[in-house]
Amino acid sequence: MAKAVLMQGNHACAEGAIAAGARFFAGYPITPSTEVAELLAKRLPQVGGSFIQMEDEIAGMAAIIGASLAGTKSLTATSGPGFSLKQELIGYASMAEVPCVIVNVQRTGPSTGQPTSPAQGDVMQARWGSHGDRGVIALSPSSVPECFTLTVEAFNLAEKYRTPVVLLLDEIIGHMREKFVMPDPASLTIVNRKKPALPPGEFLPYKPEADGVAPMPGYGEGYRFHTTGLVHDYTGFPSGSNAVTHELIERLHTKITNNIDDIVKYEALELDDAEVAVVAFGGTARSAYAAIESARAEGIKAGLFRPITIWPVPEKQLFTVAEKVKTIIVAEMNYGQYVGEVRRVVCGKANVVSLAKWNNDPITPNELLNAIKAGR
């Protein structure tokens, strides 16, 4: 086994990208995500990959789409202002079904906000930031080791479902350092996009298979195909047909929703007998672990439901929690975003309380413990 080292979340994310097989990064540095780019600038050339610092965040997003179409697993990393700039092209990647990973290390916003302070204000932007309607996958790690494993997972999901995947960190997790043991590469599951079985000429680049996903040749591999952000038919060329539009936009959703059991990951902690459940993700989950430990020590039956996949929402599992508990506290470092989703999913089965904080400081374990006590 590898030696335990102290590692930063952003570094673990960069190492996870290398382990997942990513060989291209393009982006523009921004606090608190800069270390992802910094480390990849060093690491990618060591493994035969390429790093480009682009003129801005938009170009960074465009470059990774191009690299992925050419067959290379690619990522970019940014924070709120850059995430906003990338949105149109993230939608393009959804529409053209180009696998890629966008790391967003959240800081306080809107606009340039507080560059060095933690926040979780981009939860809804990760879901709805690009215009139009599409399925989305977003993951939120709560520890340094999970930054590594979820970056690998983000690439696997991107490749499997031909979609951009957002890795939503926050400044707490991105910048903190803790113990990390590099997993044995042989122990990792690495997914690569499906390649066409049919020869060029017979292959239709956007004809989905049973799982809703079409195989994807790389540009330069002998297959010529058209890529566009316009609604397109199986050939990849634009189509004005209502039927084609209906089927394509529906499939951008159903390739995610029909495979939701394969996609969603969550952590359920001390929920079996819980009267109060905390819903928390990313850095806020760290406060929740501490608060629940304190609550249990005082004999209060509290547990944690941590969505690791925050999009799509682990609806089935969350509803099951709501059927058992009296109160659900949704703790998040924003003005209250995910709480709306939780209310939608639990349909009044439990009392849903928002513990929202947006003043640059994390929600403390004590604040959460007090909310748990009030929710009994």
Next chain:
Amino acid sequence: MMQFRLSGSGGQGLILAGIILAEAAIEDGKEAVQSQSYGPEARGGSSKSEVIISEKPIHYPKVVNPDFLLAMTQEALNKYATDLPDEAILVTDSTFVGEIPARFKNVYQVPITKLAKEKLGRDLFANIIALGTVAKLTDVVSIEAMEKAVLARVPKGTEEVNRQALKLGFESV
């Protein structure tokens, strides 16, 4: 569990000091979490680096009840000592810190930056001298692990002077 807050102004090397302390703890087989808070400026402005060391997994990564505060500037002391318990260990760099609230019972005033300049020729060794005080005043990491962690982080060719810096700090309290 022991909670450290290393504070001063940007450029004094406190984030690096926190990283070295956490790495020393991991070297000793313990759990450690390091986090930091700083303003947007690269130099100047108050900065703090927090380290929690424990035998058990650490959940909340920020310091809640500090056991140890290093204050390398007056501004940092004023800003980051507000939640410091009276009996916690307080180490100040007396080169820059003059006013210390009377409530603190375990105060060590060390001319850290002055020692760095006079004994080692450059003020940039101040953070390593400060780590020497940590090793002496707490038993949370061994001096061997601390030295190993320092030497793993400093530029090649500066090992000997950094070893001296650590020793200077260790002997100053």
